[in-house]
Amino acid sequence: MTFESVLFVNGRSSADIDCVAQPDVFGDLNLDQIIDSVVRGRDEYILRPYFYTPLTETQTIEYRHAVMRDLERSEVLNPICQFAEQMRAMRAELAASQSMRYLWQKHAYFLDAVEKYCAASLEFARALEKGAPHSTGIAAFLDYLKTYVQGRAFEELKSEETRIRAELGKVRYSILIKGSSVTVGKYAGETDYSEEVQKIFAKFRQGAVKSHSMEIRDYPEMNHVEANVLNFVVKLHPEVFEPLDTYCSTHADFLDSVIARFDREIQFYIAFLEHLSRIRSVGLSFCYPVVSVESKAVRSVDGFDLALAEKLRLDNQPIVCNDFYLEGDERIVVVTGPNQGGKTTFARTFGQLHYLASIGCPVPGREARLYLSDRIFTHFERQEDMENLRGKLHDDLYRIHNILERATTESIIIMNEIFSSTSLMDALYLSQKIMGRIMDLDALCVYVTFIEELSTLGKQTISMSSEVKQDAVASRTFKVIRRLADGRSYALSLARQYGLTYEQLRERIGS
Known part of the structure; x- marks a missing residue:
C-alpha cells in the first residue's frame, strides 16, 4: 500500500x-x-x-x-x-x-x-x-x-x-606527554597504569574528607589539543576512519x-487531542461531527466557545453550553438580547465549530451536524481606525461590501452587532438590505443585532435570544435559546430591578 x-x-x-x-x-x-x-x-x-x-x-x-x-x-x-x-x-x-x-x-x-x-x-x-x-x-x-x-x-x-x-x-593508541610535547603512537602493548595509580592512592583514603578538587566542566566541543590528538589517531588508522568519512557523506x-x-x-492530532483532554477534565464534551457539503441543516448540542472554555478552566470557572439547529429553508440565525448576555460568544461558537470541523477535528459538544463551507466570513465591531480616513459607518459598509462581493452560496457569514454608530431607522434599513443579499445567496449566517425586526424578515430567518433571570438584578444566564424576540423579558427585568413593574407601581401608589 x-x-x-x-x-x-x-x-x-x-x-x-x-x-x-x-x-x-x-x-x-x-x-x-x-x-x-x-x-x-x-x-x-x-x-x-x-x-x-x-x-x-x-x-x-x-x-x-x-x-x-x-x-x-x-x-x-x-x-x-x-x-x-x-x-x-x-x-x-x-x-x-x-x-x-x-x-x-x-x-x-x-x-x-x-x-x-x-x-x-x-x-x-x-x-x-x-x-x-x-x-x-x-x-x-x-x-x-x-x-x-x-x-x-x-x-x-x-x-x-x-x-x-x-x-x-577496536582502535587503540598511546599518548606520551612530556612537558608541552604530546606524542601519539600506535598501541604496542604498553602497560595501562591507570589501575595501578588508583590502587596506590586508595590506601591513603581515610573515610570521608573535604574535597579540594576543582570542578572541570565537560563541554561537548573538543578543544584544540583533543582535536589534534584525534587527527593523529586518524592518520595512524586510515583503514577505520576513511570508511567513516565516506559513510557520512554517502548517507x-x-x-x-x-x-x-x-x-x-501526527503531532497535529496529538496536540489537539491533548488540548481536548484538558478541557474534558472539567466535564465538557467533544464529538466527531457529521460534515456535509450538501445539506445546510446544521445542529449542535451542548456546544461552547473553546477559547473561552480554556480561559475559564484556568480560572476554575464554569462554562455555559448552548444548542442550535437550522432545518428546511432556515439559513440565518438572528441573535438578540441584552448586552453581556452571551450573544457574541454564541456567534464565535457557531464559527469555531464550523472551522474546526473543516480541518477534521472533533468539535465542542455532545452532538454536531455541520456544513462544509467554501469559506467563513466575519464582521465584528472594531475600533475606529484614524489612518484609513473612514468613519465608523463608512468602514462598516466598506468591510461588508468586501464580504458580500466574495461570498458564495456555499459560504458562512457571521455579523456581530454592526451599525451601532447610526440611528435605529438607518441601521434597520441597511441591515434589511444586507440580509436580503445574504438570503439571495442562500448562505448560512449568524446575525447578532439589537434590531429585533430582523428575526422575522423571512422564512430563512430564525430568532434566538440571550436569556436573563427574572430576579432583582436581571442576571445573565449566558444561555442563548431559540424563541421569538419581543424585547419584553429584558425590559421587564429592568423594570423589576428599579421597582417599575405594574404590580410594584400599583402597590406603591396604593400604599
Whole structure:
C-alpha cells in the first residue's frame, strides 16, 4: 500500500502547506487563542500551517476522524509518542553534528544520530504493528514503515553503521606527554597504569574528607589539543576512519522523507487531542461531527466557545453550553438580547465549530451536524481606525461590501452587532438590505443585532435570544435559546430591578 501523508488523502505537498497564512477570521473567532493553546511546546514541528488549511472534501475529514479515533487508543498512541521522543533525540544528535567545529567530532555525532534513527524505526515498526491500527492513515503508514525497515537501503544503513562503530571500538593508541610535547603512537602493548595509580592512592583514603578538587566542566566541543590528538589517531588508522568519512557523506540524507513527514504531521492530532483532554477534565464534551457539503441543516448540542472554555478552566470557572439547529429553508440565525448576555460568544461558537470541523477535528459538544463551507466570513465591531480616513459607518459598509462581493452560496457569514454608530431607522434599513443579499445567496449566517425586526424578515430567518433571570438584578444566564424576540423579558427585568413593574407601581401608589 502506498503512503504519503497522514493528514491529506491526496498527499498534498508540505511546501504548499507551509506557505499558508493565518486566515482573517482567526482574530474575530478567537481561533488564534485556541491554536496558541494547542501548539504550545511544539514549536519544532511548525504545526500552525496545518490549522490554517481548511479542507474542501468530506473524504479527508473522515480520514482525519479515523486517525483521531485510533490515537484515542493507548496501544496506538503510546508507540507513536515513544517514537516521537526518540526522533527528538535523533534530531538533537544531528543538530550537534552540524554545530561542531571539528570534522571527526561531527562524524561521531552523525553516527550516533543514525544509530538512534535505525533503532527507533525498528522498534516503532514492531510496537505499532502490535497496536493494530484501524484507521486507513496509520495502517497505511505502518505498511510503508514495515516495507522500509525490511528494505535493502535501510539494512545497509544500519549494518554499515554497526560495522564502523565496531571498528572504531577496536582502535587503540598511546599518548606520551612530556612537558608541552604530546606524542601519539600506535598501541604496542604498553602497560595501562591507570589501575595501578588508583590502587596506590586508595590506601591513603581515610573515610570521608573535604574535597579540594576543582570542578572541570565537560563541554561537548573538543578543544584544540583533543582535536589534534584525534587527527593523529586518524592518520595512524586510515583503514577505520576513511570508511567513516565516506559513510557520512554517502548517507548525509539518511532520514526518510515519508517517516519525517509522518513524525511531524501526527503531532497535529496529538496536540489537539491533548488540548481536548484538558478541557474534558472539567466535564465538557467533544464529538466527531457529521460534515456535509450538501445539506445546510446544521445542529449542535451542548456546544461552547473553546477559547473561552480554556480561559475559564484556568480560572476554575464554569462554562455555559448552548444548542442550535437550522432545518428546511432556515439559513440565518438572528441573535438578540441584552448586552453581556452571551450573544457574541454564541456567534464565535457557531464559527469555531464550523472551522474546526473543516480541518477534521472533533468539535465542542455532545452532538454536531455541520456544513462544509467554501469559506467563513466575519464582521465584528472594531475600533475606529484614524489612518484609513473612514468613519465608523463608512468602514462598516466598506468591510461588508468586501464580504458580500466574495461570498458564495456555499459560504458562512457571521455579523456581530454592526451599525451601532447610526440611528435605529438607518441601521434597520441597511441591515434589511444586507440580509436580503445574504438570503439571495442562500448562505448560512449568524446575525447578532439589537434590531429585533430582523428575526422575522423571512422564512430563512430564525430568532434566538440571550436569556436573563427574572430576579432583582436581571442576571445573565449566558444561555442563548431559540424563541421569538419581543424585547419584553429584558425590559421587564429592568423594570423589576428599579421597582417599575405594574404590580410594584400599583402597590406603591396604593400604599
